[in-house]
Amino acid sequence: MKNLKKRTAPILKVKNLEKYYGNKNNLTKALAGISFEVQTGEYVGVMGASGSGKTTLLNCISTIDNATSGHIFINGKNVTNLDQQELTKFRREQLGFVFQDFNLLDTLTAYENIALALAILKKPVEEIDEKVHKVAKLLGIGKILDRFPYQISGGQKQRVASARAIVTEPSLVLADEPTGALDSKSAQTLLLSFQQLVRDHNATILMVTHDAFSASYCNRILFIRDGKLFNQLVRGRDNRKQFFDKIIDVISLLGGSSNDLT
Template sequence: MEPVLRVENIQKYYGNKGNITKAIDNISFSVAPGEYIGIMGASGSGKTTLLNCISTIDSVTSGHIIIGGRDITTLGTKSLSRFRREQLGFIFQDFNLLDTLTTYENIALALTILKQPAHQIDAKVKAVAQQLAITSVLNKYPYQMSGGQKQRVASARAIITNPSLILADEPTGALDSKSARMLLECFETLNDQLQATILMVTHDAFTASYCKRILFIKDGKIFNELVRGDRSRKEFFNRIIEVVTMLGGDNGNVL
């Protein structure tokens, strides 16, 4: 089966000849359809730069990133914008919802931009709202919702276009523990029932324990990899903590 994502020998440098910082140092990996992958590492390890390159927010210095069979490192600005709208879903720590739009309108916006018929938009918005248990807030504005509800709305917006890949950047960072758990259960639903392919950057071992595979980044390179397999989430959490210790920092610094 063709991978949804292939990262091939990418490097990312910042600075000039006198002062070069190597943020990503020859990283390669692939993501199969329906995988749920976490990326962890200390601040400055390169994990956010990696996510930014995959999301087309930033460009690589060398190497290739192939998503859905297309090498995004070869696309021009207009093609990248179109690709981003049609093939990628984004879930951010700060939700990025539009305050002047209702939940329904925030979710529908991506489909409106793609010029889908109104009756199709309505059916899709109501279906995804039911799946993520946010039907009751469809007519509410962001200021009228809890953090957990806003993040589930953001999740609905991310998947409404049926993207090849969902990218999540510290999605539980602004949530309390109860809301975080609800969101992670929502991600499990997206992954297990809808076969959504998710790539998530997180500092938090509890959040990462919901993933099926984790890549640990250190000094711009892949330091280690964990596969959950048949482990319980608690067992996987303990293994994550062990690798974090190997990374050379205490949990507070790395997670």
């Protein structure tokens, strides 16, 4: 309840977003007018079958793809009409990314991978060092900071990637199937860390996943079908198990197969 005040302004506002691919004769509507809001300190999951448009949505929000029409406001700023240079600046200052395949730089140590995000922001050395250690401790990777990515496990890699995403204190963390390449134990550790970041550090996470188990850690789930918002689930007072069951129900309604169950 302590974050009540901050929740009054949405950190992310998507309004009537449309994205078309192809030409006149062969038009694909990846996003067909989607609207929703995310408040500060929310942990939102985006679910949908393959081809439903969830990755396109994430790419539009992360500003590496531009929408055909509609608007995206992040922290009050309309990112749909920024130029390339402003977008780059916006990305490094306001957004944090976690990818399915970690995307760590294999030539850099874990420490350097995290520090790089701050170095790009031209932060002073002392601040870099302090922040890297703080975030590493938070995610339980303090002991592996000197190692190279090939020397650590997948779960550790993803926590390093998450550390890199949040070390700059972005307004919004975008996670694209972050547990996709992890075993269930590592996935659980990571999801718990995300929960902790949201609960204790007021981070805002938007996570795309097709996995009901991962989604059950969120506060709210957006279901997408054919480029439209199909349904949404709010966790409320449910425990994780109850929330998980509700998610499964919606998935079967959506026509998802049992493969999506973990």
